[in-house]
Amino acid sequence: MKYLDNLAKAPNTLRSYCYHLKLYFEYLDSSGLSYDSITMDDLARFIGWLRSTHKSKKVTPIKQNESSFTKDD
Numbered sequence: 001m002k003y004l005d006n007l008a009k010a011p012n013t014l015r016s017y018c019y020h021l022k023l024y025f026e027y028l029d030s031s032g033l034s035y036d037s038i039t040m041d042d043l044a045r046f047i048g049w050l051r052s053t054h055k056s057k058k059v060t061p062i063k064q065n066e067s068s069f070t071k072d073d
Contacts, residue, residue, distance in 0.1 A: 023050065 004014055027046050028035055 001014060001018060004017065024046065025035070027033075027049050028038070031042075031045070033042055
């Protein structure tokens with residue numbers, strides 16, 4: 001981050017990079033992975049995790065998909 005700051009990147013850019021790094025390390029922690037031993041498949045799963053509406057098991061979305069409801073047959 002200091003390198004980017006020395007390049008005079010905009011404060012919002014630095015803030016955005018920090019936020020995304022935070023999310024990356026949250027993903028690694030929740031997946032039980034170490035930052036120095038990830039693979040390309042792990043990175044692909046991280047992108048899927050970012051796109052997911054359920055980033056954390058501690059957070060429940062307000063609006064649920066219809067597919068999440070079960071029918072009583």
